Amino acid sequence: MNKIVLITGATSGIGQACARKFAENGDKLILTGRNEHRLAELRKELSEKGTQVLTLAFDVRDREKAEKFFRELPIEWQEVDVLVNNAGLALGLEPEYKGDHDDWETMIDTNIKGLLTMTRLVVPGMVTRNRGHIINMGSVAGDAAYAGGNVYCATKAAVKALTDGLRIDVADTAIRVTNLKPGLVETNFSNIRFHGDSDRAANVYKGIKPLTGDDIADVAVYAANAPEHVQIAEVLILATHQASGSVIVRK
Secondary structure (H helix, E strand, O other), X not given: OOOEEXXXXXXXXXXXXXXXXXXXXXXXXXXXXXXXXXXXXXXXXXXXXXXXXXXEEOOOOOHHHHHHHHHOOOHHHOOOOEEEEOOOOOOOOOOHHXXXXXXXXXXXXXXXXXXXXXXXXXXXXXXXXXXXXXXXXXXXXXXXXXXXXXXXXXXXXXXXXXHHHHHHHOOOOOOEEEEEEEOOEOOOHXXXXXXXXXXXXXXXXXXXXXXXXXXXXXXXXXXXXXXXXXXXXEEEEOOOOEOOOOOEOOO
């Protein structure tokens, strides 16, 4: 059965890869992101291949706008089957005592509060219908802190706790809840972390073959399409030469 899949942060990286993989699966897509132009390009690309796509341009940090868009969803798009809480970012790699307040607030507001906003909007309908699936994009960084990761690691630890808590809250329903925890994934993630310093970002992936957005999207689609009695609760996905958030063998 074709599902309605809502993906936040769909304009690049893992979110964009998820959009393409769920489209290949035959699902209908609600794609959100901050960049209206990129959303339009992705909608055009996927629509030309036969996918039904609705795009909503807003920042998940803006709760009022998110609530407005969700209230105004056309009736045929209101029953969301899969929510992929993907929107998130890391900013900076300084020691905690030298961190930037604005970077901290952006990470917390996006990675934690934005996820909570979308969960609060979408999951009540799933509970009413007694069906649905929430896939939260966590990180290996949520398992243990690494040098310079401090606040980012804390936000991804929060994603783990929130995902586990939600799974407990809906255990009496047929709703499934998944936490995907990628390691090194080569997207624009590091470029954003280093505020556009492309050379510094490229060094993150030197000497190792990192994961791609498609690798993570494959796992998301698998989890969403597992048999109804199977709940993929948590998946840690690492490159072959990465053992943890801080142990990476470069060759």
